[in-house]
Every structure is written in C-alpha cells, then in structure tokens.
Amino acid sequence: MRIDIITILPELLEGPFSASILKRAQEKGLAEIHLHNLRDYSQHKQKSVDDYAFGGGAGMVMSIEPIDNCISFLKSQRNYDEVIYLTPDGETLNQGISNQLSLKENLILLCGHYKGVDERVRQHLITKEISIGDYVLSGGELAAAVLTDSIIRLIPGVLNDETSALSDSFQDHLLAPPVYTRPAEYKSWDVPEILRSGNLKAIETWRHEQSLERTKKRRPDLYEKYSK
Numbered sequence: 368m369r370i371d372i373i374t375i376l377p378e379l380l381e382g383p384f385s386a387s388i389l390k391r392a393q394e395k396g397l398a399e400i401h402l403h404n405l406r407d408y409s410q411h412k413q414k415s416v417d418d419y420a421f422g423g424g425a426g427m428v429m430s431i432e433p434i435d436n437c438i439s440f441l442k443s444q445r446n447y448d449e450v451i452y453l454t455p456d457g458e459t460l461n462q463g464i465s466n467q468l469s470l471k472e473n474l475i476l477l478c479g480h481y482k483g484v485d486e487r488v489r490q491h492l493i494t495k496e497i498s499i500g501d502y503v504l505s506g507g508e509l510a511a512a513v514l515t516d517s518i519i520r521l522i523p524g525v526l527n528d529e530t531s532a533l534s535d536s537f538q539d540h541l542l543a544p545p546v547y548t549r550p551a552e553y554k555s556w557d558v559p560e561i562l563r564s565g566n567l568k569a570i571e572t573w574r575h576e577q578s579l580e581r582t583k584k585r586r587p588d589l590y591e592k593y594s595k
C-alpha cells in the first residue's frame with residue numbers, strides 16, 4: 368500500500384511516521400508513506416496556497432491550482448483508489464472504513480486548513496471525505512496521521528502477532544476485555560483468579576463476558592449493533 372499525503376505542514380507528519388509500527392511497516396516494505404508540500408506546487412512567487420473568500424467574510428480558502436497540480440502529478444505516476452479530503456464535515460471515521468481502506472493499493476490524503484478548500488476541489492478532485500470526530504483540529508494533518516495509522520496496522524504482516532488486530536476493540540463491534548500482567552500481587556489490587564487458572568476455555572469465556580459487559584455499560588450504541 369502507498370499513501371501520498373498533501374499538506375502545507377509536512378514537518379507535523381514526519382514524527383508520527385518515523386517511529387514504532389508505522390516506521391517498521393515502511394522498513395518491511397509493506398507500506399510507503401510520501402509527504403508532499405503543497406507549496407512546492409504553487410505557481411506564485413511567494414508560494415502562496417490560499418486566497419480571500421469570494422463574497423467576503425473572515426478566513427482564507429485553500430486555492431484549487433496547487434491542489435490540482437499536485438493531484439494531477441501524482442495521478443500521472445500511478446492509479447489511485449481514493450482521493451480523501453480530511454475535513455470536520457466528512458464522514459466520521461470508524462473501524463469499518465479503516466478495514467475497507469486497508470485493502471486499497473494507492474491512496475491520496477489531502478489535509479485541509481483555514482476555512483477549508485475551494486469547493487471545486489471537493490466537487491471534482493475528491494472521492495471521499497473523512498472526519499475523525501466531532502471536535503475541531505487546527506488542520507487535517509493530525510487526522511491524516513490517525514487515519515494512516517488505523518489503516519496501516521491492518522495490513523497483513525505489519526503487526527507481529529497477526530491475530531492482535533483482530534482482537535482489537537471495535538473489530539467485532541465489542542470493546543476489548545481487561546488485561547493484566549505481572550506482578551500478580553500488587554498492594555491489595557488483585558488479578559482475577561481465572562486468568563491464572565490455566566483453563567484456556569474458561570478464560571476465553573470470561574474474556575467474552577467481560578467484553579460484553581464493558582460494551583453494554585460504556586458504549587450502549589455499539590452493544591446495540593453487536594446484539595443485532
């Protein structure tokens with residue numbers, strides 16, 4: 368899988384992709400992440416990428432030309448499955464969307480800023496719009512990092528223990544059960560006896576019950592989906 372990210376702040380994204388699982392996925396050749404500085408595609412001598420809004424009002428709008436230039440250049444190199452715009456008014460990200468996107472070959476992510484992009488970008492160049500939740504970020508970069516992480520960890524071979532993505536919270540509409548590690552005795556805060564029993568069948572049953580209980584209590588909306 369290859370992900371091309373178009374941004375005015377590439378330095379904001381370098382950190383998250385150069386450590387841990389995302390770094391290892393790239394080193395193993397399972398994922399390629401390429402950052403593109405939108406300013407490099409501006410024709411202006413000051414490299415500007417935004418302008419005043421037609422009709423007036425506060426706030427700048429990201430211009431169509433550098434965005435179209437960058438996307439056109441990328442599309443001339445290979446075919447893309449989706450061109451995704453990260454925006455608070457997009458479809459809210461969930462595990463199902465990440466699962467679907469993890470099966471794609473090439474993705475473009477466009478990070479929004481200011482008052483957003485010229486609407487013609489959305490009408491003619493974008494195939495999918497994603498938000499990561501109902502709160503406002505200063506730009507789309509952190510959302511692009513979240514989306515990229517959630518997709519890449521699902522690619523087979525990225526996680527050491529391949530079953531571990533399958534046992535994540537949300538993968539089956541349930542929250543994950545509680546986990547414990549040594550020491551078994553700490554102050555008087557005990558580890559449930561069953562987890563130390565060695566009875567694998569009983570442990571599996573206990574974990575499933577805990578998942579159900581947790582989901583019902585903390586996320587009744589998810590529990591509703593699961594029990595349907």
Ligand code: 6GU
Pocket residue numbers: 452453454455479497498499500501502503504505506507510511
């Ligand atoms: Cl994708 N962008 C911005 N700026 N804010 C957000 C978001 C995206 N998703 C949630 N809040």
